[in-house]
Amino acid sequence: MKITQVKVHLMQAGAPTHTAWGGAGKSALATGRNWLFVEVATDAGLVGIGEGSGWPRVVAAGLPDLAPLLAGEDPFQTERLHQKLRVALMGHGHIGVVGAGALAALDTALWDIKAQALGRPLHDLLGGALRQRVSYYAHVKDAETARAAVSRGVRAVKVGGTQQIVERAWAVREAIGPDVDLIVDLHGPAWLTGADAVAVGRALEGARLLFLEEPVGPEDELGWRRVRDSVALPLAAGERLGTLAEFDRLMASGLVDIVQPDTGRTGGPTQLKKIAALAEARSLLLAPHSGSLGPVAEFAAVHWIATSPTGLILERLEPDWPGKAQAITDSLHAEDGQILVPAGPGLGTSLEPDFIAAHPSERNVALPAGGWEPGTSQETPYLQARRTRARLTQS
Numbered sequence: 001m002k003i004t005q006v007k008v009h010l011m012q013a014g015a016p017t018h019t020a021w022g023g024a025g026k027s028a029l030a031t032g033r034n035w036l037f038v039e040v041a042t043d044a045g046l047v048g049i050g051e052g053s054g055w056p057r058v059v060a061a062g063l064p065d066l067a068p069l070l071a072g073e074d075p076f077q078t079e080r081l082h083q084k085l086r087v088a089l090m091g092h093g094h095i096g097v098v099g100a101g102a103l104a105a106l107d108t109a110l111w112d113i114k115a116q117a118l119g120r121p122l123h124d125l126l127g128g129a130l131r132q133r134v135s136y137y138a139h140v141k142d143a144e145t146a147r148a149a150v151s152r153g154v155r156a157v158k159v160g161g162t163q164q165i166v167e168r169a170w171a172v173r174e175a176i177g178p179d180v181d182l183i184v185d186l187h188g189p190a191w192l193t194g195a196d197a198v199a200v201g202r203a204l205e206g207a208r209l210l211f212l213e214e215p216v217g218p219e220d221e222l223g224w225r226r227v228r229d230s231v232a233l234p235l236a237a238g239e240r241l242g243t244l245a246e247f248d249r250l251m252a253s254g255l256v257d258i259v260q261p262d263t264g265r266t267g268g269p270t271q272l273k274k275i276a277a278l279a280e281a282r283s284l285l286l287a288p289h290s291g292s293l294g295p296v297a298e299f300a301a302v303h304w305i306a307t308s309p310t311g312l313i314l315e316r317l318e319p320d321w322p323g324k325a326q327a328i329t330d331s332l333h334a335e336d337g338q339i340l341v342p343a344g345p346g347l348g349t350s351l352e353p354d355f356i357a358a359h360p361s362e363r364n365v366a367l368p369a370g371g372w373e374p375g376t377s378q379e380t381p382y383l384q385a386r387r388t389r390a391r392l393t394q395s
C-alpha cells in the first residue's frame, strides 16, 4: 500500500452555546476558532484522517510543503515517516506547536489508515484499550451552568478564568455536591503573579479539586515553584506544548501532577505513546486538552487515553457548536459522564467535506472577551487584565 495524496481541509468553527469564559459571540472561541483536517489517500482505496491544531490556519499553509514527502510511502511505517517529517522541518528552528500540529495531523491519518487496513480500532494498535469508557469534564461558568451540566449526566466540571474565581469555584462545589469532580483553570495569563496564584490556590484547598490548572503561565518558572511549594493541590499544565522534549522537561521539573497534551498539536499517536510512557514512569496522570479542538482530535484523544495506564480524564466542550457533529460522519457517544471508546476500524469516523467547505476560514485569531482598549493597561499581556479582570475574589 502506498500513499497517493494528502488533502487539507480548513474550516471556521462556530461558537459553543456557552463556555466558562464568556457568553456566545464574545469569547475568542466564538470568533476565531478554526479546525484543520487532513485526508491521506492510498492506492488501496483507504483514506485516513487527522487533525492539526497549534494555529490551524498556519498549519494548513505548511502542510502542502510536507505532503510530497509522504507520496509513494508505505503508511504502515509510522515511526520512520514521523522522523522523516521532523528532519524536513529542522531548518525552521524549534518545531513548536505549529510544526507539531502538522505532524499530528499527518501522523494521526497514517495510524487511521493502518488500523483500517487491519480492521481494528486505533486503540488496539496503541496497546489495546484498558477501559471501554473514558471520563470527561465539561466547562461551566457558575453554579447555574454547573447544575445544568450535572442534570445532563456530566460527572466532572471545570470553572475557568480569574474574575471572582474563588467565589465561583466554591459556589460550583456547593451546587454539584461532593461526588462530582471539580477542576479550576486559571489559564496562566502573563499578568497573574505567583503570589496571586498562591492566594487563589490556598483559598481553594478545601474545595477538593481534581486539579488546579495553569496557576501561572508556562514561562513563569519561578511563579510555578512558588505555587508548588505553597499550595496543597494537584497541579496541571501542558496544553501549550508541542514536542516530546518539552513534555519531558515539564514532567522532570516536578511542578505538575497532571499532564495535558492537546492531541491536535503534540505530534500524533507516534508521539503521544511516548508521552504516555514518560508519564507512567513518573506516575503522572494524563488529561488531554481540548477547548479549541475539533472532532477528529477528540477521537484521537479517546483512543489514546483508553490505552494509557495513567489516563485520567478528557476535556470536552459540552455543549459545543452543533456543526461539530456535522463535520464528520460518526460522532462520539457519551453516557453518564463518560465517552464510549469507539470499537470500529481506525479512528472510527470520516470527514464530511461538503459541510467543511461550506464553512471557509475567515480568521483564526481573536482577542479575549472584553477586547482591547488602546492607550490603557490592556495593551500588553503583562498588564492586560490587572485592573478590569483581576478581581480574584469579591472582597
Ligand SMILES: [Mg+2]
Pocket (backbone or CB within 6 Å): 185, 187, 213, 214, 239
Ligand atoms: Mg486550560
